[in-house]
Every structure is written in structure tokens, then in C-alpha cells.
Amino acid sequence: MIPLFSVSMSADAPAAVAQILGSGRIGQGAKVEEFERALGAAIGNPRVATLNSATAGLHLALRLVAGDGGPGGDPEGEVLSTPLTMEATNWAILANRLRIRWVDIDPATLNVDLDDLARKISPRTRAIMVVHFAGYPVDLDRLEEILDEAEARFGFRPAVIEDSAHAWGATYRGRPLGNHGNISVFSFQAIKHLTSGDGGAIVLPTDEAHERARLLRWFGIDRTADRLRNPPDVLEWGFKFHMNDINASIGLANLAGVDRVLARHRENAAFYDRELAGIPGLELTERAGDRESSFWIYPMKVEDRESFMKRMDDAGIMVSNVHERNDLHTCVREYSALLPNLERVAPRVVCVPVGSWVTDEQRGHVVDTIRKGW
Ligand SMILES: Cc1ncc(COP(=O)(O)O)c(C=O)c1O
Structure with a gap:
């Protein structure tokens, strides 16, 4: 995995x-x-x-x-x-x-x-x-x-x-x-x-x-x-x-070694940015020229998250949305609000492995698996 x-x-x-x-x-x-x-x-x-x-x-x-x-x-x-x-x-x-x-x-x-x-x-x-x-x-x-x-x-x-x-x-x-x-x-x-x-x-x-x-x-x-x-x-x-x-x-x-770790997160993210761009129904997040992400995770939005996650799991790739929306927990029910963007987007967010441990071969496998199933 x-x-x-x-x-x-x-x-x-x-x-x-x-x-x-x-x-x-x-x-x-x-x-x-x-x-x-x-x-x-x-x-x-x-x-x-x-x-x-x-x-x-x-x-x-x-x-x-x-x-x-x-x-x-x-x-x-x-x-x-x-x-x-x-x-x-x-x-x-x-x-x-x-x-x-x-x-x-x-x-x-x-x-x-x-x-x-x-x-x-x-x-x-x-x-x-x-x-x-x-x-x-x-x-x-x-x-x-x-x-x-x-x-x-x-x-x-x-x-x-x-x-x-x-x-x-x-x-x-x-x-x-x-x-x-x-x-x-x-x-x-x-x-x-x-x-x-x-x-x-x-x-x-x-x-x-x-x-x-x-x-x-x-x-x-x-x-x-x-x-x-x-x-x-x-x-x-x-x-x-x-x-x-x-x-x-x-x-x-x-x-002492964190810049190397960070650089590899960014290299892997740049690879995904390139290889996953333009796939209909798969939306990457914004990249503005005035800021540089640390890419702790690599989130994207997919239409049918459940089947996407199953496909990735079958291919030995761990994926997750990482964070659940916080506003639905019972302990914050009194603050509930209409949040139309969150409503629409949260069910589609999923992250694929991007960290420094992901090898060239593994990131290629991630891209191939996504493309094949599309
Ligand atoms: C957005 C965010 N804030 C705060 C925290 C809490 O960090 P810590 O585990 O160092 O308390 C986390 C942990 O992952 C986080 O993702």
C-alpha cells in the first residue's frame, strides 16, 4: 500500500x-x-x-x-x-x-x-x-x-x-x-x-x-x-x-533535512499538476503565482468519491479526505449555518499520496490508476 x-x-x-x-x-x-x-x-x-x-x-x-x-x-x-x-x-x-x-x-x-x-x-x-x-x-x-x-x-x-x-x-x-x-x-x-x-x-x-x-x-x-x-x-x-x-x-x-522533505512534496505535487490537468470531472485546486504551497497533502475534487476511493484502494494506494467538515458534530450544533460551497465540495474532496516517501514509480502508478479508471 x-x-x-x-x-x-x-x-x-x-x-x-x-x-x-x-x-x-x-x-x-x-x-x-x-x-x-x-x-x-x-x-x-x-x-x-x-x-x-x-x-x-x-x-x-x-x-x-x-x-x-x-x-x-x-x-x-x-x-x-x-x-x-x-x-x-x-x-x-x-x-x-x-x-x-x-x-x-x-x-x-x-x-x-x-x-x-x-x-x-x-x-x-x-x-x-x-x-x-x-x-x-x-x-x-x-x-x-x-x-x-x-x-x-x-x-x-x-x-x-x-x-x-x-x-x-x-x-x-x-x-x-x-x-x-x-x-x-x-x-x-x-x-x-x-x-x-x-x-x-x-x-x-x-x-x-x-x-x-x-x-x-x-x-x-x-x-x-x-x-x-x-x-x-x-x-x-x-x-x-x-x-x-x-x-x-x-x-x-x-x-536540518526539512528542505529536502519539502522539495520532494513539491516535486510530486508538480508531477500531479502536470499529469492530472485537464481530466474532465477531476478538479485540481488553485495555484496562484504569488504563493507557494507546502503540499502537506494533495487534495482534488472528484465526482464519485466512493468509487474513486475503492479503485485506488484496489490498486494499493491509500487515499482519504483527511479532514471531515467540523460543523456537523453534535457539540457545535448550535452554530450550524448554511454553507453552500462546503455542501457541494466537501463530499468530493479526496487526497492522494504526495509526500517525500512517494517514489517516481509510485506517483506514476497513482496517475495511471486515476487515468485508467476515468
Ligand atoms: C489544520 C490543523 N490544525 C491544527 C492541528 C493540530 O496539530 P497538533 O497535532 O500539533 O496539535 C492539525 C493537526 O493535524 C491540523 O491539521
């Missing part, structure tokens, strides 16, 4: 971990700092705080921009978000005791539909959550224009949180994500381009937000203070979301 996902683990990782395990210090320490410096250099923004997951990063991001709503929550406060994502994106909104307002998706990109988003900004909007689905960047300049309009109309500018869990290495207008004035959250979970075993990072637009994130990821306690002789006061309670040196050492080992 050609897997849809596989772990990209550096051969140097076991020795790096062994060194930490034998060092007498395995918690958050020098390796975490080294990993953060290296991530900051790769992104081009040094304001990085590593965490134990992207899920933690999304919880923290919403806390930074919207608070937890205070006692009893903010009964009116809404976060605009996409339903086509991993549940982690949206459950962070609920955890911060805010309401979800679903925004429809753009069928061309599978990202949020920015026109629908513009229509749904209101005085109740506390934040906007966007997901760079599959690693394909949202049009961040258009989003800025929408925020300018909202500011002129309502007198405030909702904060944007970019869920970049799929998007390590993706660029928008020539710069890596994490550089566009918003909070951006990356995932280093097992099957991402860059894995630290499990882990994530929050990347901040200002020094002040960075400092606050660093405090709130560990109870609100300043780890740089002399906690024995002069224990620091906690001004704002925080979480236990930090990364440890074991995970950081895995992340550092993998960071």
Missing part, C-alpha cells in the same frame, strides 16, 4: 535524543532555545515560542487576542472560522468560551471564502481563524484589505490567527508564513513535514506578544527569574504548553 502519510525522521535523531536522555536535563532548557533560534532563522521571524502541540498554540493564540471571555465567558463573542479543518482549529474557540461563526469555503482553494468572511465580520467578532489548507496560503493581502474595511466600519480590527499546521515552508508573496503581521501556529506532530515527535510553535508579530506567549505557555511563571532567591509573581495565569528538550532535539535533527 502506498501510504498517505509517513514519518520523515532524520537518521541523526536517535543519537540526539540519547544525548539529551543521558544529560540529566530533559525538560525545557537549552535545546528548546536552540530549536527556537533555528526555527526563527528558517521563518525569518525570531519571535517563536515552541509548545507541545499546535493545538496548544491555537488555545494560546486565542487567549492572547480574545481572552477566555472572563467569568462565564463572553456570551456574544464570536470567532470566524472554517469548518474544513482538523477539529483542533475550532475546539480551541470553544475552549476559550467563544462562539464559532462558520465561514464558507472557497471551492478553488479549500481555504476560507474571503468574500463570505468579509460579510460575516460584525461588532461581535473577537478573532478570525484561517487555515492554510493543505499548505496553500490564504490570500493574506486580500484579508488585510477586508480588515481595513472592517476597521473603517466598526472602529476595531479583529486579530487574525493563521493555523499553519499544514504549512511549514509555505510562502506568501515570497516570504515564509509567520511573517505577515498575524499570529501563526505550526505543528510538529508525527506526520508533518517537520516533526519533533509531537510539538508545535506559535510565531508572534510583536515582542510584547512573544513575551506574553513565553510566560503563558508555562503557568505565567518567568523561567528566567531567580526562582529560589526571588520567586517571581504571576501576573496572569498560564498553561502547561511548553516543549521539552527531548522533543526539541528531535525537531532540531529533522530541521
Whole structure:
């Protein structure tokens, strides 16, 4: 079976971990700092705080921009978000005791539909959550224009949180994500381009937000203070979301080779773009010249997904839609909304193996199987 996902683990990782395990210090320490410096250099923004997951990063991001709503929550406060994502994106909104307002998706990109988003900004909007689905960047300049309009109309500018869990290495207008004035959250979970075993990072637009994130990821306690002789006061309670040196050492080992991993995802995607273009009834997603996807997954839209999936399965190719729409879950029933694009497109989305483990021969087999069955 050609897997849809596989772990990209550096051969140097076991020795790096062994060194930490034998060092007498395995918690958050020098390796975490080294990993953060290296991530900051790769992104081009040094304001990085590593965490134990992207899920933690999304919880923290919403806390930074919207608070937890205070006692009893903010009964009116809404976060605009996409339903086509991993549940982690949206459950962070609920955890911060805010309401979800679903925004429809753009069928061309599978990202949020920015026109629908513009229509749904209101005085109740506390934040906007966007997901760079599959690693394909949202049009961040258009989003800025929408925020300018909202500011002129309502007198405030909702904060944007970019869920970049799929998007390590993706660029928008020539710069890596994490550089566009918003909070951006990356995932280093097992099957991402860059894995630290499990882990994530929050990347901040200002020094002040960075400092606050660093405090709130560990109870609100300043780890740089002399906690024995002069224990620091906690001004704002925080979480236990930090990364440890074991995970950081895995992340550092993998960071050294991540550009090769990313390049192979992109090569395989370019092959599919070429070989699958123009097949009637099979729609690829948009490619705009001003952004470069990380192609964590390779989504396409097919008419009869069930028989497509059966055919691929019979040919030894693992395929999946990867993420189920989030808005149909019982726990978010109260936020249900009419989402015509999602309704039409979600049942047709399917992803084929595109990662660095997919060989030339295997990607050829994927294309042949699709063409033969058409
Ligand atoms: C879009 C999206 N956001 C958030 C997450 C959560 O990432 P993590 O597993 O690092 O918490 C995922 C996980 O795959 C994801 O796909």
C-alpha cells in the first residue's frame, strides 16, 4: 500500500535524543532555545515560542487576542472560522468560551471564502481563524484589505490567527508564513513535514506578544527569574504548553533535512499538476503565482468519491479526505449555518499520496490508476 502519510525522521535523531536522555536535563532548557533560534532563522521571524502541540498554540493564540471571555465567558463573542479543518482549529474557540461563526469555503482553494468572511465580520467578532489548507496560503493581502474595511466600519480590527499546521515552508508573496503581521501556529506532530515527535510553535508579530506567549505557555511563571532567591509573581495565569528538550532535539535533527522533505512534496505535487490537468470531472485546486504551497497533502475534487476511493484502494494506494467538515458534530450544533460551497465540495474532496516517501514509480502508478479508471 502506498501510504498517505509517513514519518520523515532524520537518521541523526536517535543519537540526539540519547544525548539529551543521558544529560540529566530533559525538560525545557537549552535545546528548546536552540530549536527556537533555528526555527526563527528558517521563518525569518525570531519571535517563536515552541509548545507541545499546535493545538496548544491555537488555545494560546486565542487567549492572547480574545481572552477566555472572563467569568462565564463572553456570551456574544464570536470567532470566524472554517469548518474544513482538523477539529483542533475550532475546539480551541470553544475552549476559550467563544462562539464559532462558520465561514464558507472557497471551492478553488479549500481555504476560507474571503468574500463570505468579509460579510460575516460584525461588532461581535473577537478573532478570525484561517487555515492554510493543505499548505496553500490564504490570500493574506486580500484579508488585510477586508480588515481595513472592517476597521473603517466598526472602529476595531479583529486579530487574525493563521493555523499553519499544514504549512511549514509555505510562502506568501515570497516570504515564509509567520511573517505577515498575524499570529501563526505550526505543528510538529508525527506526520508533518517537520516533526519533533509531537510539538508545535506559535510565531508572534510583536515582542510584547512573544513575551506574553513565553510566560503563558508555562503557568505565567518567568523561567528566567531567580526562582529560589526571588520567586517571581504571576501576573496572569498560564498553561502547561511548553516543549521539552527531548522533543526539541528531535525537531532540531529533522530541521536540518526539512528542505529536502519539502522539495520532494513539491516535486510530486508538480508531477500531479502536470499529469492530472485537464481530466474532465477531476478538479485540481488553485495555484496562484504569488504563493507557494507546502503540499502537506494533495487534495482534488472528484465526482464519485466512493468509487474513486475503492479503485485506488484496489490498486494499493491509500487515499482519504483527511479532514471531515467540523460543523456537523453534535457539540457545535448550535452554530450550524448554511454553507453552500462546503455542501457541494466537501463530499468530493479526496487526497492522494504526495509526500517525500512517494517514489517516481509510485506517483506514476497513482496517475495511471486515476487515468485508467476515468
Ligand atoms: C489544520 C490543523 N490544525 C491544527 C492541528 C493540530 O496539530 P497538533 O497535532 O500539533 O496539535 C492539525 C493537526 O493535524 C491540523 O491539521
